[in-house]
Amino acid sequence: MKKLTALLLCGITAVSLLTGCGSDSNAGVNGEVYVYNWGEYIDPETLDMFEEETGIKVIYDEFDINENMYPKVEAGAVAYDVVCPSDYMIQKMIDNGLLQELNFDNMPNAKANIGAQYYEQAAAFDPGNKYCVPYCWGTVGILYNKTMVTEPVTSWSILWDEKYDDNILMQDSVRDAFMVALKAKGYSMNTMDKSQLEEVTNDLIAQKPLVQAYVLDQVRDKMIGGEAALGVIYSGEAIYTQRDNADLEYVIPEEGTNVWIDGWVVPKNAPNKENAEKFIDFMCRGDIALMNFEYITYSTPNTAAQALIEDEDIKNSKIAFPDLSQYENLETYRYLGEEGDELYNSLWKKVKG
Numbered sequence: 201m202k203k204l205t206a207l208l209l210c211g212i213t214a215v216s217l218l219t220g221c222g223s224d225s226n227a228g229v230n231g232e233v234y235v236y237n238w239g240e241y242i243d244p245e246t247l248d249m250f251e252e253e254t255g256i257k258v259i260y261d262e263f264d265i266n267e268n269m270y271p272k273v274e275a276g277a278v279a280y281d282v283v284c285p286s287d288y289m290i291q292k293m294i295d296n297g298l299l300q301e302l303n304f305d306n307m308p309n310a311k312a313n314i315g316a317q318y319y320e321q322a323a324a325f326d327p328g329n330k331y332c333v334p335y336c337w338g339t340v341g342i343l344y345n346k347t348m349v350t351e352p353v354t355s356w357s358i359l360w361d362e363k364y365d366d367n368i369l370m371q372d373s374v375r376d377a378f379m380v381a382l383k384a385k386g387y388s389m390n391t392m393d394k395s396q397l398e399e400v401t402n403d404l405i406a407q408k409p410l411v412q413a414y415v416l417d418q419v420r421d422k423m424i425g426g427e428a429a430l431g432v433i434y435s436g437e438a439i440y441t442q443r444d445n446a447d448l449e450y451v452i453p454e455e456g457t458n459v460w461i462d463g464w465v466v467p468k469n470a471p472n473k474e475n476a477e478k479f480i481d482f483m484c485r486g487d488i489a490l491m492n493f494e495y496i497t498y499s500t501p502n503t504a505a506q507a508l509i510e511d512e513d514i515k516n517s518k519i520a521f522p523d524l525s526q527y528e529n530l531e532t533y534r535y536l537g538e539e540g541d542e543l544y545n546s547l548w549k550k551v552k553g
Contacts, residue, residue: 230255233475236273236280238462239264241336242483243495250482256475264416265373273298279469281476287461288375288533290332291325295535300468301330306477309484309504318501322461324532332463333480336498338435339459339522339530340376341452343419345445348429356384356453359430360403365410369422369431372414374548375533376458377404380432383455383529390534397547404551414552423448434460435519436498442519450519456529461501 235247239262247258261278263269266289273283273293285293293299304311310333318334326332344353348367351358359368359380371377379389381400391397412428419431424444433441438450464480466473482488486504493500493509499520500506509515524530536544 231472231475232257232259232281233472233479234259234261234279234281234470235479236261236263236269236278236283238262238284241284241462241496241498243491246483246488246491249488250479254475254478254482256478258479273467276467276469279471280467281470281472282479283465283467284335284462285465286533287322287325287463288535290463290465291535293465293467294326294331298468299331299465300470300473302333302466302480303477306474307333307481307484309481309486313484313486313489313502313504315501315503318461321459321532322463325461325534326463332461332465333484334461334463334501335483336436336496337459337461337501338499339452340371340379340432340434340457341438341450342430343423343433343438343441343448343450344430345423345426345428346447346449348426353430353449353451354454356380356455359432360384360407360410362410364429366412367429368407368411369419369428370407370411370414371419371432372416374544376432377414377548377551378544379458379533381407383453383457386455386529389458389531390536392536392540392543394543397543401547401550408551434498435522436496439497439514439517439519452522452527454528456527456531459524459530459532461532462498 233256235258237260247260250256251258266286269283269285270289270292272278273280314334318337319329322332322334323329342353342358370380378400381403382389382391382396385400387396387400415422419433420437420441422428423431423433424441426445433450435450441448464483466476470476483492484502486502486508489500489502489505490508493505506521514520
């Protein structure tokens with residue numbers, strides 16, 4: 201949901217990878233690796249490089265949200281070797297026995313190049329760091345147009361300000377929408393307190409007439425085009441938007457937010473685990489991680505890649521690499537079980553109904 205979706209490019213990339221176009225003529229001599237990742241969430245050149253260097257053919261597929269990825273992996277109709285879910289979904293996959301433990305002895309780059317603080321953060325949803333190698337991370341905040349919003353933007357509550365009627369973009373995602381409303385009230389974004397959830401459901405319903413649209417990646421394009429004043433967005437996309445529109449500013453509200461991690465995992469039924477670990481280790485190489493960071497603009501947990509960044513503005517960017525110690529009430533999504541899924545989804549239907 202937080203990934204750039206240039207559909208034509210995705211289609212071209214997917215076809216080229218499935219047919220082996222652009223890869224070394226020897227690709228495939230050492231087998232295959234089936235990869236399932238977010239749309240536009242990897243530099244296609246790194247896949248070609250992996251094929252050329254290893255002789256392993258990459259068969260690549262894409263998803264748009266975690267909730268569409270999960271049932272496909274659960275059903276096992278396609279036996280993927282490597283998948284890149286988000287934190288809470290990784291926890292759900294672990295709890296439901298869909299993943300297998302990784303052998304970090306086969307992934308020296310994953311051991312050496314991923315910063316310890318990111319493994320510590322990942323331990324909240326992957327206890328003992330047995331199943332996941334962090335790939336990207338970031339925050340969720342408010343992107344606003346300085347020519348349309350002149351007051352200081354410090355709180356989620358601005359998204360309920362009637363002066364911005366029809367100029368507010370919200371994420372079309374149950375957890376992200378509820379995160380905004382819960383944080384605005386000082387509640388945990390992982391709450392299961394029904395009274396709190398009913399309260400913020402009413403808040404979201406009250407906000408609805410002010411919302412121009414509930415969108416996913418379209419926040420990026422609409423804000424670049426000056427079509428809205430305020431939008432809830434992921435930090436990586438905020439970096440992208442500022443390249444095309446200097447009037448855009450990104451803030452983490454004072455009430456706190458979601459700090460997320462997407463990570464590489466290997467499904468239980470993966471037919472090519474050895475190749476999967478070679479793929480993950482390759483993506484953890486400093487130069488490769490840098491290529492992916494520069495391509496997708498989502499923050500990398502790879503310290504070797506961070507050291508290779510030449511653009512000082514990006515290297516010191518408070519969006520790409522914020523000092524999280526200066527913020528309070530930061531949380532990572534947790535899987536709330538089937539009961540939590542049913543509760544949040546039923547309330548979201550009330551909001552959207």
